[in-house]
Amino acid sequence: MLIRKKRLGEVAASDITDYQTYLNRRQFLNGAAVAVSASMLPLSMAHAESEPVPTFKDLIKSQYSTEEKLNTFEEITTYNNFYEFATNKTYPAQMATKFPDKSKPWRVVIDGECDKPGEYDYDDLIRPFSLEERIYNFRCVEGWSMVIPWVGFPLADLIKRAQPNSRAKFVEFTTLYDPEQMPGQKRAVLDWPYTEGLRMDEAMNPLTLLSVGLYGQELLGQNGAPIRLVVPWKYGFKSIKSIVHIRFVESLPVSAWMKAGPKEYGFYSNVNPNVDHPRWSQSRERRIGEFLKRKTEMYNGYGEQVAHLYTGMDLTKNF
Amino acid sequence: MSKFKLIIFIVSLVPAIWLTVALLTNQLGANPIEAITRETGLWALRFLWLTLLITPLRWITGWNSLMTIRRMLGLYVFFYAVLHMLMYLWLDQFFDINEIIKDIIKRPFITIGFFTFTSLIPLVLTSNNAMVKRLGGKKWKKLHRLTYFIAVASSIHFYMLVKQDKAEPLFYIALLIVLLGVRIYRHYQRNALTIRTVVS
Numbered sequence: 001m002l003i004r005k006k007r008l009g010e011v012a013a014s015d016i017t018d019y020q021t022y023l024n025r026r027q028f029l030n031g032a033a034v035a036v037s038a039s040m041l042p043l044s045m046a047h048a049e050s051e052p053v054p055t056f057k058d059l060i061k062s063q064y065s066t067e068e069k070l071n072t073f074e075e076i077t078t079y080n081n082f083y084e085f086a087t088n089k090t091y092p093a094q095m096a097t098k099f100p101d102k103s104k105p106w107r108v109v110i111d112g113e114c115d116k117p118g119e120y121d122y123d124d125l126i127r128p129f130s131l132e133e134r135i136y137n138f139r140c141v142e143g144w145s146m147v148i149p150w151v152g153f154p155l156a157d158l159i160k161r162a163q164p165n166s167r168a169k170f171v172e173f174t175t176l177y178d179p180e181q182m183p184g185q186k187r188a189v190l191d192w193p194y195t196e197g198l199r200m201d202e203a204m205n206p207l208t209l210l211s212v213g214l215y216g217q218e219l220l221g222q223n224g225a226p227i228r229l230v231v232p233w234k235y236g237f238k239s240i241k242s243i244v245h246i247r248f249v250e251s252l253p254v255s256a257w258m259k260a261g262p263k264e265y266g267f268y269s270n271v272n273p274n275v276d277h278p279r280w281s282q283s284r285e286r287r288i289g290e291f292l293k294r295k296t297e298m299y300n301g302y303g304e305q306v307a308h309l310y311t312g313m314d315l316t317k318n319f
Numbered sequence: 320m321s322k323f324k325l326i327i328f329i330v331s332l333v334p335a336i337w338l339t340v341a342l343l344t345n346q347l348g349a350n351p352i353e354a355i356t357r358e359t360g361l362w363a364l365r366f367l368w369l370t371l372l373i374t375p376l377r378w379i380t381g382w383n384s385l386m387t388i389r390r391m392l393g394l395y396v397f398f399y400a401v402l403h404m405l406m407y408l409w410l411d412q413f414f415d416i417n418e419i420i421k422d423i424i425k426r427p428f429i430t431i432g433f434f435t436f437t438s439l440i441p442l443v444l445t446s447n448n449a450m451v452k453r454l455g456g457k458k459w460k461k462l463h464r465l466t467y468f469i470a471v472a473s474s475i476h477f478y479m480l481v482k483q484d485k486a487e488p489l490f491y492i493a494l495l496i497v498l499l500g501v502r503i504y505r506h507y508q509r510n511a512l513t514i515r516t517v518v519s
Contacts, residue, residue, distance in 0.1 A: 071349075079349035087484035090348050142482065144350060189484050260483060279428060279479065288349045292413070 055216050056131055056151050064207055065135035066301070071146040073215045075288050080222040081140065082241060083189050084175065084182035096221025099181055100242065106226050112248035113168035116161060122226050126212055128161065129153035133216070134209055134230075139271045139300045141235035145285045150230055151213030156204045158246075164200070168248035171203040172196070173229060173240045190256045196229065196240035197253030197267065199309075207232055207305050210243075233302040235269045266319040270310070271300035275319050327388045331395045334362045335402070356406040363399035364473055364491060366392055371470060371498040378505070390446055393466075397443050404436050428479035435472040438465055470495055 082092040085099075100106055106122040131151055139145045159171070177193035179185040185192045202208065209230040212219060219225040224241025231238050237257055257265035264278050273283045273296040284293040299306050310318075338358055341347050347354040373389040376382070407429075412419045423433045442463055444450070451459050474495055478488040 075349040083483070087486075089350070144353070187484075187486075276425075280426060281422070286350070286352065291352075291410075293411075 056213055056218075059131055059133040059151060059216070062132045062134045064305070065133070065149075066137055066147060067135075068137065068147045070135065070149055071288055076146060076148055076214060077220050077222060079146075079288060081142075081236065082184075082222055082224070084184045084192075084194065084242070085222065086184055087189055092222040093220075095183065096225075099221030100176070100225055101181055106244075108227065108244055108246065110158075110162050110246045112172070113165050113250060114248045115163040115165060118162075125158075126153070126227070129157050131212070134211075136207075136209075136230060136232040137300050137302075138230075138232065138236055138239075139285060139296065141237055141265070141269070141277060141282075143280065143282070143285050144288055145296075146288050149215055150209060150211040151216065152209040152211035152230065154206055155208045155210050155229070156206065158210060159203060162246075162248070164248045167250045169200055170249050170251070170253055171198050171200065172245075172247045172249050172253035173198075173243050174245035174247070175240055176242050176244045191259050192256075194240060194256045195253065196238055196255045197249075198231065198238075201309055202231070202306075205306060205309065207302060233271055233299040233306045235271060237265070238269050268310075268315075268318050270306075270315070270319075271296060272298060272315055272319070274298075275316055321384075321387070323384065324388055324391065327391060331366070331392070334358070334399070352406070352410050356403060356411070359399050359403040359406060360477075363396050363403055364477065366396040366399060367466070367470055367473065368491065368494055368498065370396060370466065371495075375498065375501045378501075394443065394446060397439050400436055400439055407432075428476055431472050431479070432476045435469055435476060438469050438472070442466065442469075467499065470499075 078093045079089050080092045081089060082096065085092040085095040107119055108122065108125050109117075109119045111117040131153055133149055133151055135147060135149045137145060138148050155171075173196045175194035176182065177185060198208070209232075211224075211228050211230045212226060214223060219228065224239075227243050228241040229239045229243065238255075252267060255265070255267065257269075258267060271282075276282050282296055285296045286293050297303075338347075338355055342351055342355065370389055370392045373385050373392070377385045408414055408419065412422065422429050424430065442465060445454060445459060445462060454462065474488065474492050477491065478485060481488055
């Protein structure tokens, strides 16, 4: 199998999938989907129709984008792990159609070890930042992967505004806890609310993104609306969704998955083909839409940008 | 084949037909390979539970012709298990023998799954009338008690492979406890009855 690889820094702007191209493609796909579902109406599954969402314009194209073939909007928005809604991968898309409730303001608290804490409405939170398009590989701990054109801004930009102090060694993130809106939280599958954490240098890495959209549109509920983290060199569960709280802390935050299975899910959870999950291999992955499996790359292919964060560390122990 | 058997034969094929149609019409979601692997495994398990339901159902209803479909249901366990195994050997491992052997040794849930599958083979080979005769009823019965091991092992396989939400495997384990429990209960009740008869 042919895997085209280019060093990330070398990608010419003209090589990156053009925003208009995928918007056009999206329109084409929409048209095709309508045609297909009309032609076999009795068989087609109930499609969760989402309201038309405003489109982000004038996105900055990022040098960090991969030039691999994008997964379709359909794939990205119908195959999701989001236990706050359901524990299988197809239900979240159906159950999160009205999430988040537009009548309730989305508030994000930024506090802890920082000089400029605050509580922001979603719009106020993202207003100061210029949005980029970043096409990243996304690798799930379960052994599948996608290529996703995110819309967002570097987490580092937000951190700089909050001015963390010298005691801030880690950043802790928390998902909304609202069992009325997120019915999956009525069952104690995980210790709600979902939490995640990054070391300060990981959080400041230019690859680490706060995402508010994908495919040029606002995030849908199942993808972690309205704002989520994207850490492309780590397994997908580190990229916490629907964030309401960002906190600077001194000691290592224990994430929801570390609590659920301390032997299976570590704090770092860097994509690593040489360190298996205790129950399954991590050496290969199935790219959604492909028939054959492909080899998983160290740090999900982002070693050039992040390997230095872990020099001298035993990656088998610090999994 | 009686009409009853024919109906069961066709109904048992429905999951396979449904999976094929769903695959061809793009209804298995973004990861159809995972969906087929999961569904074929689940159907093998469901058919196994159905074969275990036959005997207690006969005790309750006294309907002896139920026995005539038990063998067919058992063969359907094997049919769906073969599809499930093929999905693993082909689309997960691409028939790479070295990788498969490593995987079977290293991953307990694969180890258990593999032995569960191979335990089905002697049961399939001795499923026809000629073999029942050759072995004799007693020996045949003894060999086919392997079914209980297969049921327990496949429950463990299912429980271990689920990442976090164990509700579904626990549901099937609960059903299995009932299916095996009624057998144990009846066994002791009968023994007690025999003892009482002897004493009096």
